[in-house]
Amino acid sequence: MTEATFPVLIQQMLQPGFYPHAVTEPIELIQTHVSYVLLTGDYAYKLKKPVNFGFLDFSTLEKRQHFCQEELRLNQRGAGELYLEVLPITLVGEQYQLEGTAEAVEYVLKMRQFPQESLLSTLFDQGKLDETCLDELGRVVAQYHAEAQTNDYISSFGEVLKVRAAFDENYQQTENYIGGPQTQEQFTETKQYTDKFFAERSELFASRIHNNYIRECHGDLHLRNIALWHDKILLFDCIEFNEPFRFVDVMYDVAFTVMDLEARQRKDLGNAFLNAYIEQTGDWEGLQVLPLYLSRQAYVRAKVTSFLLGDPSVPATVKEEATKTASEYYKQAWEYTKPKVGELILMSGLSGSGKSTTARHLARQQGAIHLRSDAVRKHLGGIPLWEKGGDDLYTPEMTEKTYTRLLELGIILAKQGFSVILDAKYDKQHLRQEAITQATKYEIPLQIIQCTAPLEVLKERLNNRTGDIADATADLLASQIKQAEPFTEKEQAYVKILDTTQSQEAQLNNS
Template sequence: MTSITFSQLIEQLKKPEFYPHPVVEPIKVVQTHISAVFLTGDYAYKIKKPVNFGFLDFSTLEKREHFLNQELAMNKPVASEIYLEILPITQEGDQLKLGEGGQAVEYVLKMRQFPQECLFSSLFEAGKLTESQIQELGKLVAQFHAQTRTDDYIKSFGEIEKIKQAFDENYQQTDKYIGIAQTQKQFEETQAYTEKFFAEKGELFKQRREQDKIRESHGDLHLKNICLWNNKIYLFDRIEFNEPFRFVDVMYDVAFAVMDLDARGRKDLGNIFLNTYIEQTGDWEGLQVLPLYQSRQAYVRAKVTSFLLDDPSIEESVKQEAIKAASDYYRQAWEYTQQKSGKLILMSGLSGSGKSTVAQKLAADINAIHLRSDAVRKHLAAIPLSEKGGPEIYTPEMSQKTYHRLLELGIMLVKAGYPVILDAKYDRREWRAGAIAFAESENIPLEILYCTAPLEILSERLQTRSGDISDATPDLLASQQTHFEAFSEIEQPYVKTLDTTAGN
């Protein structure tokens, strides 16, 4: 900038007369460690701070202009109603103007302003963020990832050496906050976990690249970057300034949203989002890398919050709040790295007996992975979950494949430390036997939750069911009841019967 400091620029943009349109006074300024956003009423204006943190460099006017244009280009496809244009801030003498002739001293991103109460973070704080909205978010993120691009260059960022660089940088940039916002023990154990993960999981990272799970993702998917506006959910503020932060495993994005909900004390909502997403995508293998990225995302929030301690423009009271917030995030990052014990739960019962309803509630309560046979079956058949399956996906051979895949996934996830709920009829002893044998051989806790209700109630439920991925119809019930194999003496100790007649 010429003859004007950043602080003076902020003061200019806070003045109503700076804007060529009516504004709502006073103009509110929202600052982060890298930007400032000015809320004027109908429009919001974003400028980037002249900072260089290594992982981003906005130190020159040219770089700030470049990255604002990048931000516009990346967010237009997902939020075209919000992202409008880049404008210069020009100087004529001592006068600053927006988008007029003269020498450009700064650039600003003009956006359509939506009410701040539309942010998912605001909805959450107001107690208005619902389970159904979280489910819709899970589906939206799944669709978003399906449409994002990947190629050999992008997939190269899934190599351990490149992923590890960001982790190493995080630790290098935060050791100075030991004793201020985190403990030596947390720092050392969090770092040791990631070092071990990278050393031992080479094949897993290779599979993620080969399965095209490294994509141009969002990169910063937490509640403050999601809004519900005009009855539509928008993902916005994608990472534009650093390729390694956006050319990432799709679970990197998922981990950020789950971590944010966890940090806000709502692991149940994080669980609902996670289970919705993975059911839509079928990416249950991705759960193996989720804890690594959850820890990383919590650590990043701790790091950027810590950076506020070094900003001379931030008030002391805000810095004290930042220390507490950073401490909480550092602790959370460490907690994700701690060893966890898995558990296996089988749902059992006829169609309409409430298995999935019970399983969904239980999963949210104990933070379990909920695997529905209906989803597994359709992913095996490569048909959309929203489509009705034909008779070819309900043959004995396909059912055998479905139950085999269910158990395979269950074993993988239990070994990774997850509580897992396998949600299917489990009406045959041979299918239950595999789960029992695994649990007993590995000394894994096992439960079989048998849901039951009168046939007329099951029939009514199936008759009125809508919007569900299950294809079951009332005419199947008599046959299901006839072929259900009763629990043996060996199975009985694991069985808990749930009468769902009154609903659940």
């Protein structure tokens, strides 16, 4: 589309004189099927197109004003620095004016412009997105969800019939692509999985509603809608135009980010984000719905990409690439539904022996859920993870309660096909025996990794420990050594000894 074919308003907005501030020339225009975005240098201006797609209706001026205001309001939560104000556009003669005094003929959202290099998608492409950033993203999204609104109306969108409606619509809209980017086997098996999930897991959906996990979420939390700007992670461009797309389970948002990273062949980064998020929120039970939403998000990407294939204005080369991309997403959606064999890995060892470091390494390698007793204990005690616990958090009763909860979660998740690492001292025979008994009962493979290091190394590590939720200090080592109970002959069959002063890789590969 040439400049002359744009609406007159857009033609005028491409001229520097339209704005009451200096601009960077030439003004750049980005457009989607629902909006125009004009990049002027310091500021970006976003207009909504007068379109109605059913799930999105911007067909009247009143609706466009309303959804501009909603976009401003909702994005204050994750990117208040970027979203500035909604301004009227007036028409005097043949000249449009920004924030004029006449009656408004259009509305525009004014935003602070930021460099595209700040997008997490761009940082990923440049190889600059690392585990540290994904850890921080997990904590940022956790806080975002903690502050997100919920009420009875929002929670009602977590009911099975309402959740299922979007899935059924996806299948109806993609039947025509079977034999193209989608296969009959994948279509049938993916649909069978979700049908079965909705039929058999009604209590799980009810518990998500009861525990207030249906919230006003972001709704579109992939890497192109997340930025790292001025050393701060910003979550922007959330869904403002459709309630069912944002009144969702928090795991819906989490699944979008994990799916996006896994589609980019970086499951390790997806694992770092996921473990950081659930450790912060304590929503480990929510992982039971994660595979459903992972499949859903990949399927939606496949569907939207497939729509390009029926557009006569799309060139053949673009359609060829779209077919390949859609095919990959359909396959990814299907793979999330395949049965998986869960396992339990018990970490064991003194404080400072390298249990958490080893567990983190294993989690990235195996895509495992890393359950730290420090986090479980503090969630049970109702104190922030980064706050040091008092004596009441470390009573024998609280320790017993922590290990009970740790194993309960481990069994729940392993039965669902997750690999789960229970990261605790496991220095008592009865604690280890209970884990072995439960794993045996449910036929869950189990391994115990005993981390060791010389006493002086343990002391040095604990004295130098910073930026961690663990409270243990070097002065506790003497009592830990005295109280630790040796492995029984029965337990020895499960144990792998790991010297954490040596290469983990070689030792773990020999396990």
